[in-house]
Amino acid sequence: MHNLQPPVASESSPISPTAITEFRKRSLPPHIIEIQKKEALAMVTEHSGESKEEQPQSQPSFLIRHFYRPARTSGTDDHGSDAAPVSFSFLSRGFITLAATLCLIIVAVLCAVLTSIYVRHQRQEQAIRRSPVHEAIFANFPDPAIVKHEGLYYAFATTNAAGILAQAHNMTLADYGRSNIQMATSLDFKNWTLLDSKHDPLPDLGGWVKRGFNEKHIPFANVWAPAVIKRPSDGKFILYYSAAVENATRSHCIGAAISNTSSPAGPYFPLNTTITCPIKEGGAIDPTPFIDMDGSFYLAYKIDGNNVGRGGVCGNTVTPIVSTPIQLQRMKEDGVTPDGPETTILDRTEQDGPLVEAPFLVRSSGGIYFLFYSSGCTRDSSYDVKYAWAQNVTGPYQRADKPLLKTGDFKLLAPGSVGLTEVMEDETFGMAFHARVEAPYGKVRAMYTSTIRLNGSEVLLVRK
Template identity: 70%
Template sequence: MATEGSLISPSFAEFRKRSLPSHIIESQKKEALAMVSEKESEDEQPRQVQPSLIKRYFYKKASISGTGDSGSDEETILRFSFLSRGFITLAVLLCMIIVATLCAVLATIYVRHHDKEEALRRSPVHEAVFANFADPAVIEHEGLFYAFATTNAAGILAQPHNTTVVDYGRSNVQIATSPDFKNWTQLDYKHDPLPSMGNWVKSGLTEKQVPKANVWAPAVIRRATDNKFILYYSAAAENATRSHCIGAAISETSSPAGPYSPLNTTIACPISKGGAIDPSPFIDTDGSFYVVYKVDGNNVGNGGICGNSVPPLASTPIKLQRMNADGVTPEGLDVTILDRIEQDGPLVEAPVLVKSAEGIYFLFFSSGCTRDPSYDVKYAWSKNIEGPYRRASKPLLKTDDFDLNAPGSIGLTDLGDGTFGMVFHARVETLYGRVRAMYTSIIRFHGTKVVIDRKNVVS
């Protein structure tokens, strides 16, 4: 039974039921049921999964045979593709990075090469003979420079067994010529200035078919008595196991190029002390004739670097021998004018003696070991040819100077203008091993100092 309140204020729903016709109410019910059904249908459908970043940019749609959901014969799937926009974008970026890197590398190489060429062009030191042209000596005659060197079979380091040098060991003494001290031409073995040697020299060939004589460090000078040229050389002695001795040969022509006829006597041959090598002639301003050379003491050392770094170290004295005017006959006893000290390492060798315009004698020599970077060029000076000689405070040339490796064993010739042309060797890499190529420079004297002159700079 309704209360008074309910009769007076019926609910809104009851009011609508009483107010609306039945067919409208039925229609609204159907619409509401339809909406509920549609919502339930949407909730039952699986949510569509968004593809990952990799699939979106590195996969492409592809069709495969089969029956798809729609009943067709092909089905569409996603597959990795090199033609996808992601891969193409990465490829383009990678190519751009590679090109930019290559450009940077090439630019760096070009700049370094240009800088190196410029440095070489402005360097007072120049490569003259790119071959195994060791222990060079030089002389000028009638406007032509002649350089003489050790046999090219000597002193090659890291030599491949399957590689041979052109004219390997066929020339006892090598020769090269130049009209201007800058451009050099190396002559072949047919121009050997010393095709034969004295009978004191070891004869025959080694297993490698090179002469056992193993000629080292030739040097040439012109004597005043008859204007003939004398070639000094050191070679393996017949009566020794491995020691060298020093001999001489006289030119058969009026040219420093020879050929030379050998003498059958030696100038120095101290076998028991290791032998003698590196002869270098010198004529003083008063006409006195000398030959300086090295006693090869490290040849009988106790082993180690260059045979002489294991105590007690052997002496390797540089000797001064006065000669008769003929240049081939010793006069009196030799004099020791220099010997190795601790700072020299295993040896001193390759002496060259010259006199400055101021009357100061300069003795050039090498120390260290020619097989490693310790090899260098040093000098000492004296006002008396027999000494004592005072050493310079630092080397004239050493490894890394002017991009050189183990420079040493110089030769000098007076250029007549207050300077001397200098030749020397330094180690270089070739297809047939690490050899000693010839370089050139110019030096001048300032009191008791020697400086490398820039006269030899290419303009």
């Protein structure tokens, strides 16, 4: 540290204030000097009117920061403003981020919708696969009857011109009303091939049949409910059918035709006499043959009483209600000649509505006889499939507690008119029936298939 001497005054050189100040500065410690400098600077700042800290500048809004970009200008800012002009831009960071987010949301929603549709479709497919009922022929194929021969299933049905509701007047359906009887074939009882009128198994009708029952351009609209069976006595096939009778108003009667070939496909040659023809009672329809374990030959059918009813639903809901009994006729060995009087095995009750019809007989391995039939009216949703059982083929038959199939079951509308295959290896039976569907040319009766098992006195639908 230097030894500082104070300035000395003399006559020739007096001590100046500046010298004294300099002496004081040099004699002060360094930190005191620094404090004095800061105080002096503060005084200068205060007197000059400047703030110790700069005033905060206003910040641009969120919208401007993220969705605006500097605008392109020509020249300089005339006002000398530091703020550059801005404008909305699709290329701004905010808009790009927002657009990407919206795209992700849309993709996520679409994925969710498509996933939902796929899952729903899969569930519907699984429900169809699990359902015991399968759509077989989407066409007017009413009253199906089934025969299996040499590994091939044959289905026979009422002419396709019969029973169409809300029919289009300008319909141009190919092969419409050209067959007396329809025929289809299948290898697995699920996938069916509908054959055209060139394969009509019954090209000719008996001489007792009335022609031109409906309209002139539909000559074959009066042949209903065929049934086919192989005759044990000679191995020939018999086809039973009902048709309108000559010189009768609208009544049907039952006749038969015989094939000279070894195939159920025919052609069949008709007999010129009827098997049964109760005109006064309304006629007879829905023939179905049955051969019992002892070889006895039977033919079941319906007396078409509602055909002469007083009116109402299916012609028979206005009192007095007319009987519509199901009859069982024993036949001789040839299958076409009645053997003795017929027996009534079932008739309508109040719960059946206007009628019972479409009988089908089968015997279980346990010796129980099952009679399948339909009730209600085929023209509306009341039509259904029912069954009754008995210890003897001639009855008495005990009705089941509930229908086997009705409208709403498996999304069916007016199911009815059952036909069964012969018993299969697993003690089940293939079952065919019709139900109403909407077709381009009206409400028709399409063919459906299912599988049943006879369990004691019950009929069970089986999923296959």
